[in-house]
Amino acid sequence: MLELSPLLISLKTATAATAVAFFPGILAARWLAHTPGGRNRALADGLLIMPLLLPPTVIGFLLLLVFGNRGLLGRVLTEWGMPVVFTWPGAVIAAAVVTFPLMYRTARGAFEQVDPDLLDAARTMGATEWLVFRRVMLPLSWPGITAGIILSFARALGEFGATLMLAGNIPGKTQTMPIAIYFAVEGGKREVALFWTLLMIAVATFIVLALNYWSYRRHNNVTHGRVG
Amino acid sequence: MHRLHRYPSFFMLLLLLAAAGCAGRQAAPPAPQAPAPVSLTVSAAASLTDVLNELIAIYREKNPSVKISTNYAGSGALQRQIEEGAPADLFISAAPRHMDALQDRGLLLENTRVDLLGNSLVLVAREGIQGVNSFEELAADTVRKIALGEPESVPAGRYAKETLTYLGLWDRLKPKFVFAKDVRQVLTWVEGGDADAGLVYLTDAKTSPGVSVIAAAPSGSHKPILYPAAVIKNSAVADAAKDFLAFLSGTEAGAVFARYGFTVPAR
Amino acid sequence: MTLVVDIEKRLPGFHLKVAFTAGRETLGLLGASGSGKTMTLRCIAGLVTPSSGRIVLNGRVLFDRERGINLPSRMRRIGYLFQNYALFPHLNVMQNVMFGLQYLPRQEQARRVADVLAMVNLNGLEQRYPRQLSGGQQQRVALARALVLEPEALLLDEPFSALDSQLRNQLELQLVGTLAKYRGSSLYVTHNLEESYRICGDLLLLDAGRIVGAGPKDTLFRQPPTVIAARVTGCRNLSRVRVLSSGTVEAVDWGCTLQLTAAVPPGATHIGIREHHLALADDTPAVNTFPCRPARVTESPHTVILELLLEGNGPSGAQCLYAELDKEEWEMLREKPSPWPLRLDPARLFLTKSAAEIPDNNCRY
Numbered sequence: 001m002l003e004l005s006p007l008l009i010s011l012k013t014a015t016a017a018t019a020v021a022f023f024p025g026i027l028a029a030r031w032l033a034h035t036p037g038g039r040n041r042a043l044a045d046g047l048l049i050m051p052l053l054l055p056p057t058v059i060g061f062l063l064l065l066v067f068g069n070r071g072l073l074g075r076v077l078t079e080w081g082m083p084v085v086f087t088w089p090g091a092v093i094a095a096a097v098v099t100f101p102l103m104y105r106t107a108r109g110a111f112e113q114v115d116p117d118l119l120d121a122a123r124t125m126g127a128t129e130w131l132v133f134r135r136v137m138l139p140l141s142w143p144g145i146t147a148g149i150i151l152s153f154a155r156a157l158g159e160f161g162a163t164l165m166l167a168g169n170i171p172g173k174t175q176t177m178p179i180a181i182y183f184a185v186e187g188g189k190r191e192v193a194l195f196w197t198l199l200m201i202a203v204a205t206f207i208v209l210a211l212n213y214w215s216y217r218r219h220n221n222v223t224h225g226r227v228g
Numbered sequence: 229m230h231r232l233h234r235y236p237s238f239f240m241l242l243l244l245l246a247a248a249g250c251a252g253r254q255a256a257p258p259a260p261q262a263p264a265p266v267s268l269t270v271s272a273a274a275s276l277t278d279v280l281n282e283l284i285a286i287y288r289e290k291n292p293s294v295k296i297s298t299n300y301a302g303s304g305a306l307q308r309q310i311e312e313g314a315p316a317d318l319f320i321s322a323a324p325r326h327m328d329a330l331q332d333r334g335l336l337l338e339n340t341r342v343d344l345l346g347n348s349l350v351l352v353a354r355e356g357i358q359g360v361n362s363f364e365e366l367a368a369d370t371v372r373k374i375a376l377g378e379p380e381s382v383p384a385g386r387y388a389k390e391t392l393t394y395l396g397l398w399d400r401l402k403p404k405f406v407f408a409k410d411v412r413q414v415l416t417w418v419e420g421g422d423a424d425a426g427l428v429y430l431t432d433a434k435t436s437p438g439v440s441v442i443a444a445a446p447s448g449s450h451k452p453i454l455y456p457a458a459v460i461k462n463s464a465v466a467d468a469a470k471d472f473l474a475f476l477s478g479t480e481a482g483a484v485f486a487r488y489g490f491t492v493p494a495r
Numbered sequence: 496m497t498l499v500v501d502i503e504k505r506l507p508g509f510h511l512k513v514a515f516t517a518g519r520e521t522l523g524l525l526g527a528s529g530s531g532k533t534m535t536l537r538c539i540a541g542l543v544t545p546s547s548g549r550i551v552l553n554g555r556v557l558f559d560r561e562r563g564i565n566l567p568s569r570m571r572r573i574g575y576l577f578q579n580y581a582l583f584p585h586l587n588v589m590q591n592v593m594f595g596l597q598y599l600p601r602q603e604q605a606r607r608v609a610d611v612l613a614m615v616n617l618n619g620l621e622q623r624y625p626r627q628l629s630g631g632q633q634q635r636v637a638l639a640r641a642l643v644l645e646p647e648a649l650l651l652d653e654p655f656s657a658l659d660s661q662l663r664n665q666l667e668l669q670l671v672g673t674l675a676k677y678r679g680s681s682l683y684v685t686h687n688l689e690e691s692y693r694i695c696g697d698l699l700l701l702d703a704g705r706i707v708g709a710g711p712k713d714t715l716f717r718q719p720p721t722v723i724a725a726r727v728t729g730c731r732n733l734s735r736v737r738v739l740s741s742g743t744v745e746a747v748d749w750g751c752t753l754q755l756t757a758a759v760p761p762g763a764t765h766i767g768i769r770e771h772h773l774a775l776a777d778d779t780p781a782v783n784t785f786p787c788r789p790a791r792v793t794e795s796p797h798t799v800i801l802e803l804l805l806e807g808n809g810p811s812g813a814q815c816l817y818a819e820l821d822k823e824e825w826e827m828l829r830e831k832p833s834p835w836p837l838r839l840d841p842a843r844l845f846l847t848k849s850a851a852e853i854p855d856n857n858c859r860y
Binding site for chain 1: 420422
């Protein structure tokens with residue numbers, strides 16, 4: 001009998017991780033887009049994309065140091081009854097950290113595509129920075145941000161190393177599809193591995209198609225386009 | 229290297245970052261007056277990394293013409309590599325199952341298979357932890373998480389399952405289990421106290437000063453833990469492989485293995 | 496209605512330093528690209544922070560470095576018409592115009608939008624998106640969007656540079672009409688001489704971040720205060736002078752002696768005359784008439800530019816005079832053998848000054 005929980009856990013984890021990475025990713029992108037360059041900016045950018053450069057196992061290990069029994073944060077959270085290690089929130093945190101750079105970088109690229117004159121125009125029309133962001137920058141970057149969401153979700157769905165390290169492999173709780181696939185392959189259960197792999201491909205394909213279709217619809221409805 | 233584990237948070241990171249850099253330092257250039265040089269590839273279970281590197285250094289002092297490349301990985305992965313025709317002259321597996329698979333497919337050189345080593349399964353906990361003194365106490369409420377290798381894919385996990393089943397604890401402890409992808413991961417979790425206890429090989433427990441051995445699995449509670457070794461059939465340098473295997477089976481190597489915590493079967 | 500600007504902006508490789516006051520009439524900022532016109536506007540609008548100085552609009556301090564005042568753009572009440580109009584592509588005409596009005600009551604919003612759209616003649620296009628509009632319509636939306644907020648000053652950055660030339664005349668007339676009705680100060684940036692002359696009352700001439708001339712446009716064009724100002728206003732015929740008597744000078748670079756109608760003003764270093772003020776076809780003897788030969792001819796659809804060298808000068812060392820002729824005049828002139836008589840009308844000559852030497856742009860053929 002095949003347990004279907006890895007599918008649900010994967011979908012739940014990837015959705016939550018994308019949502020968790022979304023807001024900080026957008027804020028960091030807004031913070032660093034269109035600001036004058038310099039060493040500090042390069043340093044901040046480097047730190048923010050670090051999770052993309054480090055192997056996931058290393059990230060998992062670092063997260064274990066922070067959230068684990070040895071880390072101050074980990075001890076405080078456990079004290080408050082919110083342990084992270086070997087729990088589903090741990091899986092979400094691991095996937096969110098790994099997926100954050102993709103969200104941040106694609107959003108920043110999208111923001112930088114927006115003509116700075118449009119932002120200045122809004123400013124001279126009395127708009128606060130928040131309004132400039134919400135009513136000009138965000139709507140004009142939406143296609144790029146959608147791409148960032150898709151990428152982040154796909155990456156979160158495929159996350160293995162950091163998740164296993166921080167959240168462990170607990171069937172029904174933290175065992176996601178990639179973890180199920182890994183252990184099925186290692187255990188020589190080819191059929192099970194193949195089943196999960198095909199399911200994974202199906203899910204990924206479905207999501208990408210659905211989001212592309214949705215963003216295409218939206219694109220046409222809202223009549224995006226630059227002044228020619 | 230072992231000393232670094234005492235400061236795991238910082239040095240483990242350095243270790244991971246520096247891993248690539250260290251890898252190249254092992255091999256020394258062969259002596260110039262050597263006879264016809266031979267190149268030997270050994271595929272061995274990752275848990276043998278430290279002890280084999282030490283033994284290779286000893287062996288090469290006596291046989292400078294033999295250049296030995298090592299390929300350390302999980303036994304399952306090595307088995308599949310050899311099945312796919314990856315170059316390997318000598319295979320040392322952490323479990324008989326993988327060697328059996330190769331033997332069934334006729335990929336081993338006949339009459340070269342030996343049970344090179346034995347190992348024992350132990351219960352470990354973080355150094356200085358209170359309240360875990362025996363397998364039975366794992367059922368106490370104070371023990372929340374128990375780390376073991378995933379039984380289907382990690383040999384140490386399978387032995388752990390056998391022992392806990394033998395002791396009648398498997399079903400009761402089930403909600404506490406966290407399954408790791410290898411023994412190293414079990415140790416990482418136990419060292420940090422994220423898991424309260426774990427089941428690992430004695431040899432691995434010895435590499436980790438952050439954990440202490442609580443109890444050994446009772447004899448007969450699991451199938452014997454054996455490390456079979458054999459020369460691969462299509463090895464081009466089978467004689468050199470046999471010679472190196474003979475060295476590993478000898479008394480000098482046996483002493484080194486014992487120092488690392490392995491048992492050497494009577495031959 | 497006054498806008499007082501006295502600012503400095505230091506950037507690597509560029510130093511802007513301007514001080515001027517704009518009143519009710521449209522003030523033109525004329526200069527080549529890179530002279531600092533747009534930077535000046537951006538400083539006034541609060542999009543760029545000057546390195547030092549102050550900006551005061553109708554008694555309201557917008558920026559004062561010494562007192563640490565720097566109002567954000569949104570609080571300056573300054574309308575800005577961007578060179579590419581910067582219309583929000585994801586909003587329709589109505590939404591573009593209403594963008595800055597959201598703090599007003601609904602009824603007031605509707606009234607203002609209706610008024611301003613009627614004023615710029617855009618009724619009926621409310622639901623269109625910017626990319627569905629012609630360039631001229633886009634310009635009017637941008638203008639409406641700025642005017643609807645009733646700004647105290649209006650900054651226009653080359654509003655015609657993005658348009659085809661056929662469209663310009665009609666639109667220029669409309670813009671002049673709109674600006675005449677507008678009651679605040681307006682600043683009009685352009686690099687186009689004719690445009691600045693048609694649209695603005697007073698002009699500021701900018702060159703390399705400095706004001707090189709300021710005043711009513713007629714005076715500036717007739718009597719540029721400096722050599723650079725003469726250049727910025729499009730005069731290419733400039734020569735160093737040596738004063739011979741109170742009414743006579745030697746034009747060193749052209750190689751001739753010229754009679755003047757008035758005494759030489761003190762400090763004059765150069766003499767100039769505009770291209771279309773040079774006369775060629777007249778055979779009757781007159782003062783300041785010299786034989787000349789053409790060095791190069793450049794034809795345009797309706798006019799011809801001649802580069803002329805005065806006779807008696809060697810093939811090198813002398814500087815050309817540029818003369819602009821009608822096609823008809825040129826057709827008649829080309830029939831006659833050169834040298835032709837070139838007349839520099841004393842009433843059209845102007846004297847000006849410069850500390851710097853004129854860069855070497857002698858003709859050498």
